[in-house]
Every structure is written in C-alpha cells, then in structure tokens.
Amino acid sequence: MGVLQQGLSAFTRKHGLGVACFIGLSVFVWVVFLIVLPQLSMLDFSFRYNLPRAEVGGPADVYTLDNYAYFFQGNDGTFNALDIGILVKTMVAAVIVTVIDIAICYPIAFILAHSATGVAARLMVIGLIVPFWVNEILRAFAFRVLFGATGLVNSIGLSAGFWDVPIDFIRADVALYSGLVYAYILLMIFPIFNAVEALDRNQIEAARDMGASWWRVHWRVVLPIAKPGIVSGATMVFMLTAGALAAPQILGGPSNLWFTQLIYQWFNESANWQRGSAYAVVLLVVCISFVMMLMRVFKVSIGEIGR
Incomplete structure (x- = not known):
C-alpha cells in the first residue's frame, strides 16, 4: 500500500x-x-434456476448448485465426459496456440529490439500492424478460404506434388490453429519487445566475447530479462484463445466444439442464461487458476508483468 x-x-x-x-x-x-x-451479475445468475419470467423474484427463485452439478454430472447423474472433455480440449488448444505464438514472436521481438534499425524497424512494425486493420471476422473467413479444399494452400500443395488429393485443413483444425495464432500475434510480440528492449546490448556482446553460443546467450542473458514480457503476452494470448468464439465458429471443423460455443448455445439457443453463466464462471476460474499456476512455476509476479 x-x-x-x-x-x-x-x-x-x-x-x-x-x-x-x-x-x-x-x-x-x-x-x-x-x-x-x-x-x-453473471455469478449471481449461475446460482439461480431457469424460471419463467413470471416466477422470477417469487418463492421459487432461490439459490441452487444445480447448474454447476449439471456441468460435472449432466442430467443422468453420471460423469459429464462430453462437456468436461470439451473444456479440457479448449485448454489444451489454448496452450498450443500460446506456445506457437511464443516460438514465432520471440525471435521477431528480439530482432525488432536489437537488430532492426531505422527504415527496417519501421517497416517491420508497419508490416505487423497494417494487416490488423482488417476486421477479425474477415480475417477468419480469409483463413477459411486460404485453407479450403480449393484454397491457395491446397492448390500449391497439389501443383508441387506434395499431396495427391486436397487435404481437409478445416476438419484437421489446421485452419483454426493458424487463425488463432495469427489473431493474437501482436499481443505476444509487443510485451516481449518491451522487455527485451531494456536489455543492454553490451551484455550480449560480452557473453559472445567470452565464447558463449547464441543458444546460451539467449538462455542465460536474454530470456531472464524477457521472461516477464513472455508471461504477460502468454497470459493475454491464452485467455483470449480460451475465450475465443468467432474463430472457432468460422474455422472449426464440424466435430470440433469450443467451450465458448457451449456457453453461446446455453445463452442463445437454449435461452438458459443461468446454466450459461455457470459454464462461463467455470471457464473463468479454470483459466485464472491455470495462469496463476504458470506464474508460480515460472516464478513471475504480477508486478513484474505490470512493468
């Protein structure tokens, strides 16, 4: 204080x-x-029954744990493997997207901070920012066209002889993962850039002069400085990926259901805001718990991320 x-x-x-x-x-x-x-408000909704409007506020409008019990047990009282499996799959997918973004964005951020100068640096920033002037939904449809059966990726693969028949990248979730990685790439690059930019270039040169390889320089010198930026970017990418709705709706295969789509169905198709709120609270708690666990594992505090 x-x-x-x-x-x-x-x-x-x-x-x-x-x-x-x-x-x-x-x-x-x-x-x-x-x-x-x-x-x-959402938390309050999650502990309520889904009552007709005339009964809201009446004697039947009491608090209950039924909405949370449904998530774990379903209607028949047995283990709700379907919904829990969808939640686990969503979390795993969010982790994969986050790891891919880190692998792509770390070298870009390092080059932007310590290698690119003048016109080259400005062109890199413009090249990163300008594509995001396009609406997120339009970008998602562009990825669907790109990875479609008659899209550019399949056309190049077929023309080059890499495969004989078109590959269903939509059903294989390649389009979905690619779209999500691209959608949040700026949220990973700039936190890492801000952290790495503070690194004194002389430290890198001193390590190189003492015979350290580039891998060792990054592991022992750059990464400790970049760690708060990486965790900050990873937190944003993970949370936004787990909570994404438009991209899974557009790019997801017919058998691939995102947990946010379940929430959407409860709110809009089933008109059960109480159960949808319970599912949203479950997603929020799981995401925050996972992020806090990672911060503890990597020994990064909220204060370090805030810097």
Missing part, C-alpha cells in the same frame, strides 16, 4: 491533480462497471 501511495503521489506531482483524478476516475469506472459488476 505504501508503494502504491508513493506511486500515486509521484504521478500527481508530475502530471497535476486534474490529470490524476481523471485517470483514477476512468480506471474506477472501467474496473467497477465494465469488469466487477458484470462478473458479479
């Missing part, structure tokens, strides 16, 4: 009381009205 007060005092002295009050009020409104209250 003392550190927070010192930070607020320093910010007020630097920018003035008016700016400090405006920023504080904006953050308060954002957190309370757009995060806390909607989540509390």
Whole structure:
C-alpha cells in the first residue's frame, strides 16, 4: 500500500491533480462497471434456476448448485465426459496456440529490439500492424478460404506434388490453429519487445566475447530479462484463445466444439442464461487458476508483468 501511495503521489506531482483524478476516475469506472459488476451479475445468475419470467423474484427463485452439478454430472447423474472433455480440449488448444505464438514472436521481438534499425524497424512494425486493420471476422473467413479444399494452400500443395488429393485443413483444425495464432500475434510480440528492449546490448556482446553460443546467450542473458514480457503476452494470448468464439465458429471443423460455443448455445439457443453463466464462471476460474499456476512455476509476479 505504501508503494502504491508513493506511486500515486509521484504521478500527481508530475502530471497535476486534474490529470490524476481523471485517470483514477476512468480506471474506477472501467474496473467497477465494465469488469466487477458484470462478473458479479453473471455469478449471481449461475446460482439461480431457469424460471419463467413470471416466477422470477417469487418463492421459487432461490439459490441452487444445480447448474454447476449439471456441468460435472449432466442430467443422468453420471460423469459429464462430453462437456468436461470439451473444456479440457479448449485448454489444451489454448496452450498450443500460446506456445506457437511464443516460438514465432520471440525471435521477431528480439530482432525488432536489437537488430532492426531505422527504415527496417519501421517497416517491420508497419508490416505487423497494417494487416490488423482488417476486421477479425474477415480475417477468419480469409483463413477459411486460404485453407479450403480449393484454397491457395491446397492448390500449391497439389501443383508441387506434395499431396495427391486436397487435404481437409478445416476438419484437421489446421485452419483454426493458424487463425488463432495469427489473431493474437501482436499481443505476444509487443510485451516481449518491451522487455527485451531494456536489455543492454553490451551484455550480449560480452557473453559472445567470452565464447558463449547464441543458444546460451539467449538462455542465460536474454530470456531472464524477457521472461516477464513472455508471461504477460502468454497470459493475454491464452485467455483470449480460451475465450475465443468467432474463430472457432468460422474455422472449426464440424466435430470440433469450443467451450465458448457451449456457453453461446446455453445463452442463445437454449435461452438458459443461468446454466450459461455457470459454464462461463467455470471457464473463468479454470483459466485464472491455470495462469496463476504458470506464474508460480515460472516464478513471475504480477508486478513484474505490470512493468
């Protein structure tokens, strides 16, 4: 609390009381009205029965654990392997997308921070940002066209003789994983870039002069500095991937159901907001627990990520 007060005092002295009050009020409104209250409302819904409108607020409108029990046991009281399996598959897919993004974005962020300069650096940034001017849904449809049976990928593969018949990349989830990796790539690159940029280039040169290989330089010198940025980017990519809806709807195969699609079905197709809220709370708790576990494993604190 003392550190927070010192930070607020320093910010007020630097920018003035008016700016400090405006920023504080904006953050308060954002957190309370757009995060806390909607989540509390959803949590309240998740403990309610799905009643006709006339019975809401009546004697039958009481709290219950039935919506959560349904997730674990279903209607027949047995283990709900289908819904739990979909949740596990969604989490595994989110981890895979996050790992792929880290593998792609780490070298790009390092080059952008310590190798590219002048025009080359600006062109790299423009090349990364400009494609995201296109709407996310349009990008998802573009990936569906790209990986379709008559799309560019199959056309090149067939023309080059890599395969004899078109490959169903949609059913194999290749299009889905590619679309999700691309959708959140900026959220991984820039946190890593911000962390790596703070690294003194002389440390890298000193390690190279002492005979360290590039692999060892990155493992012992760069990665400890980049770790908070990697965890920050991985957190955002993982949470957004697990909560994605548009991309799984457009790019997912007919047998591939995302957990967010289950939530969507409860809210919109079944008109059961109470059960949909329970499923949303389960997804939120699982995602936050997984992220907290990873932070503990990699020994990264919230403060380090915030920097």
